[in-house]
Every structure is written in structure tokens, then in C-alpha cells.
Amino acid sequence: MSIMVIGGAGYIGAHVVRLLTERGEDVVVVDDLSTGVEDRVGGATLVELDVAGTDAQERLELVMRQRGVDSVIHFAAKKQVGESVERPTWYYRQNVGGLVNLLSAMENTGVVRMIFSSSAAVYGMPDVELVTEETDPRPINPYGQTKLIGEWLMADCGQSWGLRWSALRYFNVAGAGWPELGDPAVLNLVPMVLDRLARGERPRIFGDDYETPDGTCIRDYIHVLDLAHAHLAALDQLDGEASGRIFNVGTGTGASVREVIDEIGRASGLDVAADVEPRRPGDPPRLVASPERIADELAWKAEHGLPEIVASAWAAWQAGPRPVRVG
Numbered sequence: 001m002s003i004m005v006i007g008g009a010g011y012i013g014a015h016v017v018r019l020l021t022e023r024g025e026d027v028v029v030v031d032d033l034s035t036g037v038e039d040r041v042g043g044a045t046l047v048e049l050d051v052a053g054t055d056a057q058e059r060l061e062l063v064m065r066q067r068g069v070d071s072v073i074h075f076a077a078k079k080q081v082g083e084s085v086e087r088p089t090w091y092y093r094q095n096v097g098g099l100v101n102l103l104s105a106m107e108n109t110g111v112v113r114m115i116f117s118s119s120a121a122v123y124g125m126p127d128v129e130l131v132t133e134e135t136d137p138r139p140i141n142p143y144g145q146t147k148l149i150g151e152w153l154m155a156d157c158g159q160s161w162g163l164r165w166s167a168l169r170y171f172n173v174a175g176a177g178w179p180e181l182g183d184p185a186v187l188n189l190v191p192m193v194l195d196r197l198a199r200g201e202r203p204r205i206f207g208d209d210y211e212t213p214d215g216t217c218i219r220d221y222i223h224v225l226d227l228a229h230a231h232l233a234a235l236d237q238l239d240g241e242a243s244g245r246i247f248n249v250g251t252g253t254g255a256s257v258r259e260v261i262d263e264i265g266r267a268s269g270l271d272v273a274a275d276v277e278p279r280r281p282g283d284p285p286r287l288v289a290s291p292e293r294i295a296d297e298l299a300w301k302a303e304h305g306l307p308e309i310v311a312s313a314w315a316a317w318q319a320g321p322r323p324v325r326v327g
Contacts, residue, residue: 002026002067003235004111006051006102007075008044009036011183012117012173015228016073017044018181023232028067030060031076035185051076052098060105071113071238073231074102077146080187081121081282084143095146099153107161113238114154115231118167118246120220122148125284132290133169133246140282155244164243166234170227171250171289175309175316177225182316189219189257190310193264193272194317197324203261203272207279212286216257220250220288223304223312233298242297250289251302263306267314269326 008017008029013036020027027044030051038046047063049056063069077095078084084091106114121144122137139145150167157163174190176182186195193203208215230249237245255263258274265272294300304312317323 001070002028003071003073004028004030004064004067004069005044005073005075006030007036007077007117008073009033009038009040009046010075011181011185012224012227013073013075014040014181015177015224016231017041018177019228019232026067028063028069030063037184040181050098051101052094056098056101057105060102061109064105064109064111069109069111071115071235072102072106072111073115073235074099075117077117079119079143081141081143084141084146088142091142091146095143096149096153099150103153103157103163106163107157112162112164113235114163114165115234115238116150116154116165116167118151118169119144119147120169120171120248120287120289122151122169123287125282126287129286130252130288130290131248133248133293151246158244164238166238166243166245166247168227168230168234168247168249169289171220171222171248171287173224173227174221175223175225175304175312177228177312179316179319182313182320183224189260190264190313191317193261194313194324197268197270197272198317198322203264203274205257205261205274205276206283208258208276209279210285212256214256214258217283218254218256218286218288220252220254221260221306221309222250222302223309226302226304230294230298230300233300237298245297247294247298248289248291249294250291251305252289252291254286254288255306260306260310263310264314267307267311268324270324
């Protein structure tokens with residue numbers, strides 16, 4: 001039997017594909033390569049396909065039958081918050097429509113095991129010290145709403161035709177498990193800072209007047225390799241009794257924007273003095289996960305702290321096409 005990884009040529013997906021391959025699983029990757037890279041899938045089979053396309057359901061069914069797929073891990077989604085505000089209908093078509101195509105293909109082929117890439121964006125701006133899975137989800141942008149709808153849709157499929165699923169709500173993913181699998185997109189804080197340094201520019205901080213110890217936003221940073229192991233733990237749990245579980249994937253410890261930038265300075269030896277710019281709308285002052293449920297139910301915990309996250313991200317960036325000039 002095979003495991004299908006949707007979006008497996010992307011940043012997080014490629015780490016999961018490598019771990020699955022290393023433990024001897026037969027893996028087929030489906031990716032439209034809009035942000036993924038073919039070289040990242042290693043020896044896994046790659047099917048180039050947009051799951052939101054008009055013929056996606058039929059093509060997915062064909063691959064599922066041909067490869068004997070019995071489980072799916074779904075990463076493929078558009079994830080830029082600002083873009084989702086500007087293009088809401090397109091985001092719903094991509095993220096929700098793509099999931100509908102995938103679940104329809106699974107229903108028609110009898111594939112009933114699914115791990116879903118959700119997001120801390122479903123919580124919006126919760127006024128709590130630690131976000132638990134019981135925190136009321138109130139997304140504040142179309143991206144977060146598409147992820148919450150995805151969870152609802154899987155729950156409905158579980159009741160209707162027996163889908164066995166879990167959703168992982170990620171917080172801030174960074175780092176690299178291997179230098180060649182660093183984050184290729186400049187969308188999150190660590191690669192954004194490294195991109196600025198590579199351009200000979202100063203990092204940027206969006207707002208330093210929040211009600212936090214140093215005035216900058218606090219987030220929960222999770223190493224991408226820890227996150228990849230969480231996917232395997234959630235997939236293995238589907239062999240048991242539990243289904244329809246939602247898990248935060250985080251560390252329970254927050255780091256401020258300024259602390260992350262300072263850590264990049266320590267890892268690189270560079271001057272990382274930052275320019276402070278106005279706040280971005282919709283940024284909560286603090287968003288930190290409680291990892292208690294995933295620790296209790298999956299025996300999973302994060303193994304890497306912020307210094308290791310940043311050091312691995314720095315090594316991966318320097319191994320990439322635009323290394324920062326040092327010295």
C-alpha cells in the first residue's frame with residue numbers, strides 16, 4: 001500500500017516525504033510545483049497535478065487505484081494571509097475546492113485515512129496565555145477560514161462515509177531538517193530576515209509597541225523536523241480507535257520577533273539591527289500553543305529549541321542559491 005502526500009514537494013511536505021521514505025513506506029507525491037521543487041521528493045514518485053483543477057478528482061482517483069493508496073497527508077494550500085484578503089474567492093476555490101476534489105476521490109476509491117495540514121490561523125486573535133484546542137476558533141482572514149472549513153468538511157465526511165482523520169494546527173514553522181530542504185519561500189519571519197540580509201538590507205520589525213516584554217509580537221516557533229515527526233505520529237494513531245482529532249503543534253514557549261532576530265545575529269555573526277515599521281493589521285500580540293494534547297495522545301514533543309531552529313535555517317540558507325555574504 002502507498003501513502004499519498006499532497007504538496008509533498010514543498011517545504012514541510014518534503015520533510016515528511018523523506019521521513020516516510022526512510023522508514024520504508026511507498027510514497028507518491030502529488031504537487032503542482034507552483035512553490036514545490038521536484039528535486040525535494042527524493043525517490044518518491046511525483047505526479048504533477050493541481051488538486052483544485054477541473055480534472056483533479058478523476059486523476060486523483062486513477063493514481064489512488066493504480067498505486068494502492070490507503071492514506072493521504074494533505075499539505076497543498078495557498079497560505080498568504082494578505083493575498084487571501086485580496087483574493088478571497090480564489091482562496092476558497094484553491095483551498096476548499098481542492099480539498100473537496102481530494103475527499104471525493106478518496107470516497108470513490110475507499111481511501112479512509114487522512115492527515116490534514118491546518119493552521120493556528122483558525123484561532124484568530126485569542127486573548128489567552130496559551131492556546132488550547134478548546135480555544136474558540138475565530139479566524140480573522142479568508143486563509144484561516146478555509147482551514148477551519150477544511151476541518152468541518154472532514155468531520156462531515158467522517159460521519160457520512162467513515163473518513164478517519166486528524167488535523168494538525170501549526171504555529172510558526174522554521175528551520176530545516178537537512179540543508180537542502182530549507183524554506184524556499186520568503187513568507188515567514190526567519191526567511192524574511194535572511195532575505196533582507198542577503199540583499200544587504202536591515203531586517204524589519206512591524207510594530208514594537210505591543211503589550212509584550214520587549215514590545216514585539218510573541219510567537220511559538222516549531223522546528224520543521226519536529227513538525228514532520230508529528231505528522232507520522234498522527235498518521236500512526238489512525239490505526240487505533242481515535243479519529244477526528246485536532247492537535248496543536250507547538251512548544252508551549254513563545255519567542256518575540258526581536259528575540260528571533262537577535263538569535264539570527266548570533267547564528268550568523270552579522271549585525272541584525274532592525275528597522276521598526278508600523279504594525280501590520282491583524283497581528284495578535286501573542287500566539288503560543290499548548291502542546292499538552294499531542295503529548296498525551298501521540299507521545300510527541302518538540303525536540304528542538306529556538307537556537308537549533310535558527311542555526312539550521314541559517315545553514316540551509318547559506319547552502320542555497322542566495323547565501324548571505326559574511327565578512
